[in-house]
Amino acid sequence: AQSVTQPDIHITVSEGASLELRCNYSYGATPYLFWYVQSPGQGLQLLLKYFSGDTLVQGIKGFEAEFKRSQSSFNLRKPSVHWSDAAEYFCAVGGIGGAQKLVFGQGTRLTINP
Amino acid sequence: SQTIHQWPATLVQPVGSPLSLECTVEGTSNPNLYWYRQAAGRGLQLLFYSVGIGQISSEVPQNLSASRPQDRQFILSSKKLLLSDSGFYLCAWRRGQALYEQYFGPGTRLTVT
Numbered sequence: 001a002q003s004v005t006q007p008d009i010h011i012t013v014s015e016g017a018s019l020e021l022r023c024n025y026s027y028g029a030t031p032y033l034f035w036y037v038q039s040p041g042q043g044l045q046l047l048l049k050y051f052s053g054d055t056l057v058q059g060i061k062g063f064e065a066e067f068k069r070s071q072s073s074f075n076l077r078k079p080s081v082h083w084s085d086a087a088e089y090f091c092a093v094g095g096i097g098g099a100q101k102l103v104f105g106q107g108t109r110l111t112i113n114p
Numbered sequence: 115s116q117t118i119h120q121w122p123a124t125l126v127q128p129v130g131s132p133l134s135l136e137c138t139v140e141g142t143s144n145p146n147l148y149w150y151r152q153a154a155g156r157g158l159q160l161l162f163y164s165v166g167i168g169q170i171s172s173e174v175p176q177n178l179s180a181s182r183p184q185d186r187q188f189i190l191s192s193k194k195l196l197l198s199d200s201g202f203y204l205c206a207w208r209r210g211q212a213l214y215e216q217y218f219g220p221g222t223r224l225t226v227t
Contacts, residue, residue, distance in 0.1 A: 034214070036134050042221065043220045047215075090157065094214035100146070100214045
């Protein structure tokens with residue numbers, strides 16, 4: 001079965017610093033990978049997705065992610081974080097079975113120090 | 115453009131009372147619809163999904179049920195709420211032809227007292 005691991009439950013970075021959130025997946029075939037962001041009390045917003053092709057994908061809000069098949073990873077990066085980036089971030093992989101379900105990681109909570 | 119609505123936004127209900135949460139999608143037809151629950155500090159748990167009117171699949175046995183009376187309407191219900199039903203409930207939709215890509219509603223915060 002597919003699974004997603006986000007090793008870091010909570011990360012704190014200073015405003016203006018670079019950011020990398022880790023995501024590892026377990027999937028037998030070519031994965032469909034996603035990053036979502038959730039502000040407190042809100043729904044999830046799609047940041048970016050990877051299906052195939054260029055392994056470095058660009059998303060909204062200045063985020064990017066790199067797919068590395070050899071490491072089964074899809075890490076999210078941002079060169080310079082802003083206070084408004086404080087949120088919960090979820091990595092997800094497209095699962096097998098009906099209705100094309102997504103399998104989510106447990107999330108990483110990002111705190112920004114001023 | 116497509117939008118997804120959920121209501122109510124917040125709900126406080128006593129144990130043993132019934133529940134009805136509604137989700138509607140605008141601007142698309144025949145979407146796949148999903149109900150998730152997010153407990154405090156936890157990830158997302160898929161509860162139900164639907165590929166069409168009247169077609170409901172349950173992911174985990176629980177105190178909840180779902181229905182899809184119209185193409186773009188998805189309802190989450192319970193006859194008798196338990197304390198463990200507290201959480202943040204999220205509805206999501208996927209365009210029928212899109213691969214896995216889901217879009218989420220604003221959520222409903224349910225507190226069972």
